Amino acid sequence: MAFSSLEQFVQRLEQMGELKRISYPADPHLEITEICDRVVKGRGPALLFERPKGYDIPLLTNAFGSRKRMSAALGVDDLEDVARRLEDLIGRAMRMPRTLGDKVGLGGALLGVAATAPPRKVSDGPCKEVIVRNKPSLDFIPIQTCWPDDGGPFITLPLVITRHPVSGKRNVGMYRMQKYDSCTTGMHWQLHKSGAEHSRVSPGPFPVAVCLGGDPCLTYAATAPLPPDVDELLFAGWLRQKPVELVKCETSDLEVPATSDIVLEGYVDPADQRPEGPFGDHTGYYSPQELFPAFHITCITHRKKPIYPSTIVGRPPMEDEFLGKATERIFLPLMRLVLPEVVDLHLPAEACFHNLVIVSIRKKWPGHAYKVMNALWGLGQIMFAKCILVVDENVNIHDPVEVMWRVTTSVDPQRDILFTRGPLDHLDHSGERQFFGSKMGVDATRKWESEGFTRGWPRDIEMSAEVRTRVDGIWDQLGLGPLPGGGNA
Ligand SMILES: Cc1cc2nc3c(=O)[nH]c(=O)nc-3n(C[C@H](O)[C@H](O)[C@H](O)COP(=O)(O)O)c2cc1C
Ligand SMILES: [Mn+2]
Numbered sequence: 001m002a003f004s005s006l007e008q009f010v011q012r013l014e015q016m017g018e019l020k021r022i023s024y025p026a027d028p029h030l031e032i033t034e035i036c037d038r039v040v041k042g043r044g045p046a047l048l049f050e051r052p053k054g055y056d057i058p059l060l061t062n063a064f065g066s067r068k069r070m071s072a073a074l075g076v077d078d079l080e081d082v083a084r085r086l087e088d089l090i091g092r093a094m095r096m097p098r099t100l101g102d103k104v105g106l107g108g109a110l111l112g113v114a115a116t117a118p119p120r121k122v123s124d125g126p127c128k129e130v131i132v133r134n135k136p137s138l139d140f141i142p143i144q145t146c147w148p149d150d151g152g153p154f155i156t157l158p159l160v161i162t163r164h165p166v167s168g169k170r171n172v173g174m175y176r177m178q179k180y181d182s183c184t185t186g187m188h189w190q191l192h193k194s195g196a197e198h199s200r201v202s203p204g205p206f207p208v209a210v211c212l213g214g215d216p217c218l219t220y221a222a223t224a225p226l227p228p229d230v231d232e233l234l235f236a237g238w239l240r241q242k243p244v245e246l247v248k249c250e251t252s253d254l255e256v257p258a259t260s261d262i263v264l265e266g267y268v269d270p271a272d273q274r275p276e277g278p279f280g281d282h283t284g285y286y287s288p289q290e291l292f293p294a295f296h297i298t299c300i301t302h303r304k305k306p307i308y309p310s311t312i313v314g315r316p317p318m319e320d321e322f323l324g325k326a327t328e329r330i331f332l333p334l335m336r337l338v339l340p341e342v343v344d345l346h347l348p349a350e351a352c353f354h355n356l357v358i359v360s361i362r363k364k365w366p367g368h369a370y371k372v373m374n375a376l377w378g379l380g381q382i383m384f385a386k387c388i389l390v391v392d393e394n395v396n397i398h399d400p401v402e403v404m405w406r407v408t409t410s411v412d413p414q415r416d417i418l419f420t421r422g423p424l425d426h427l428d429h430s431g432e433r434q435f436f437g438s439k440m441g442v443d444a445t446r447k448w449e450s451e452g453f454t455r456g457w458p459r460d461i462e463m464s465a466e467v468r469t470r471v472d473g474i475w476d477q478l479g480l481g482p483l484p485g486g487g488n489a
Contacts, residue, residue: 001075002240005126006213006261006307009073010048010060018069019046025053028142028153033312036061040312040319048307052142059142060309062319063216070322073216074239079329082239087333089113117237119244125258127214129304131250136300137182141212141262146312147280151289153179154279157309159211159222160187161254162195162268165202171195172232174222177210178276183297186276187268190426191435192381194228199293205269207252208295213261213309218244223323225331225381233257251299261306265299272296283352284315287427321349339375341368343393348400354384354425358397361390366451370418373441377422384425388441407444416443 003009013019026032026049039047039062046063064070071078143153155177163170171194178186187208189195198206211218221236233244246255249265256263276292311319328347336342343360347353361372369390376382391397395406411417418441424431431437447453 002217002242003073003075003215003259005259005303006060006216006309007305009063009216010046010307012072013046013063013069016068016072017045018066018072019048019063020044021048021050023050025051027053028055028059028144030145030148032059032061032144032310033146033314036312037314037318040065041317049142055140055142057140057142057305058307059144060307061311063309064220064311064322065319067322067325070220070326073220074326075217075241079326082326083329083333086330090333090337113238116241116243117234119231119233119237119246119255121255122245122247122258125245125247125260126303127211127256127258127260127263128247128301130302132300132302133250133298135183136264136297138179138185138264138297138300139182141308142310143179143308144310144312147286147314149286150279151178151275151277155179155185155210155212156311156313157212157219158264159214159218159257159260160189160195161209161211161256162198162206163254164194164198165206167229169229170231170233171198171228172218172222174219176279177295178279180274180294183266185264185295185297186274186292187295188276188279188292192423192426197228199268199270202270204271205267207249207254208266208268209249209252209254209256210264210266210295211256211260211262212264213303213307214257214259215240215244218257218259219309220323220326224327227380249299250301260303262300262302262308264295264297265301266295266297268293268295280314281427282313282316282318282320283427283429285429287429316349316352318349324349324353335379338379339372341372344397346397351387354382355386356389357382357385357387358389358391358403360393360395360397361445362393363445363448366448369443369445370441373418373443374420377420377439383423384428386424386428386430386437386439388439389444390442391444392446407442410444410446411442416447417441418443 026035032049046069047061049059052059064073074082076082143155145153158177160173160175173193173195175187175189175195217240218236221232226232226235237243245258247258248255251265270293272294273291274294275289277289278286281287313320332345341361343362346358348356359372372390373388376385376388389407391406396402420439422439424435424437446457
């Protein structure tokens with residue numbers, strides 16, 4: 001189902017037993033972070049702070065903080081349902097129609113996408129219930145100061161909408177915004193992101209709209225690593241199986257999702273660069289102060305009763321683990337379009353996603369692992385991968401114990417590790433210089449004779465099926481019960 005408001009998603013979470021309302025007037029200055037951090041690390045529920053101290057509007061946090069809630073945000077039981085829908089679509093689009101039924105299937109699939117995916121313009125929407133053109137102020141929003149050394153309060157879940165100044169193509173990205181005063185914020189679009197590109201090519205000030213809240217599916221879409229020219233709102237329409245409804249801004253030609261809780265309209269002047277940060281970041285460290293352009297607010301529109309969505313980032317695991325998990329699952333079928341040998345892919349949240357990419361492949365030729373590493377370093381935002389581990393298809397890459405065992409036992413470091421260089425994530429602090437540094441690929445697949453390995457690879461140890469079945473049969477008589485580690489499963 002597609003949510004028509006953030007409020008509706010909150011109600012859904014409540015029905016699922018996945019939300020806790022907090023009436024205590026917790027302080028958006030640090031205190032909410034401490035509460036939220038404990039709940040996130042304890043794998044607890046979404047939190048709706050009904051009356052943050054000093055504010056009249058509620059603050060929602062940890063709404064995406066479990067696989068179940070992330071799936072609910074996208075209107076599915078599990079993220080794999082989205083991956084399967086995508087696989088099915090790709091499968092039908094790629095198959096040459098052989099029968100009339102096939103043609104209808106393919107046509108139907110594409111027509112379905114064409115009918116539901118593109119956004120639709122509407123004349124009015126709930127995000128226009130209140131329109132403030134005169135002295136618009138952020139001061140009614142309980143913007144969190146997350147960590148003690150943060151440069152100020154930060155908006156952490158914004159959908160930043162821009163259009164490419166030349167092509168006119170829309171982009172929606174999630175870039176944090178530091179509040180400087182009641183009508184000015186920072187705009188932390190990092191070097192490689194589309195918003196930064198729009199800013200670089202713009203000859204002068206250009207319009208920007210920032211949406212807070214609304215359908216949570218759109219919030220996810222803003223984080224998704226789509227190719228630069230793919231409209232996140234088209235993707236969101238496909239995800240929610242219903243067009244995203246857009247209304248025109250009051251003070252620019254940009255369009256914004258009508259379901260938004262709050263819309264900040266304004267402009268960025270690329271020449272007006274200001275110190276942004278420090279900020280306790282998703283790397284688990286403070287990212288240092290740097291220059292970023294300022295966002296000037298010219299108008300604010302909002303629902304009569306908006307909910308302010310927020311998240312805290314910091315030392316993992318944090319809520320964003322599940323936004324990353326959604327991307328890992330949803331983008332796998334797309335990646336397989338160009339890399340069909342990829343069986344599975346895992347970007348552990350503990351490694352801040354791109355620092356470690358574990359990939360299992362169906363190895364077909366000598367050196368195949370290297371082909372996959374090099375391809376991944378050439379694809380979209382996965383170019384930031386600092387370390388890529390390649391394993392054979394039989395390895396469960398989501399089990400860190402299994403990965404550690406396979407990798408350490410299968411690797412001769414000098415032979416199997418490839419060092420190369422490439423772009424680094426904006427926030428990486430480990431390299432000699434910012435943005436550019438080294439990368440490591442590890443070929444942890446079974447080595448073949450054709451790769452020069454002539455000693456014969458050892459066999460895995462496995463009990464015979466006959467004995468396993470026999471022990472299954474007598475297990476209850478042994479009185480050992482179910483084991484905590486699931487060893488008898
Ligand atoms: C909670 C959260 C906060 C984020 N903050 C930023 C940020 O401040 N700056 C940034 O460039 N990317 C940030 N990102 C990552 C981008 O949203 C992500 O790379 C996205 O794909 C960028 O979209 P684009 O390719 O359209 O630029 C954040 C992601 C999440 C989940
Ligand atoms: Mn984009």
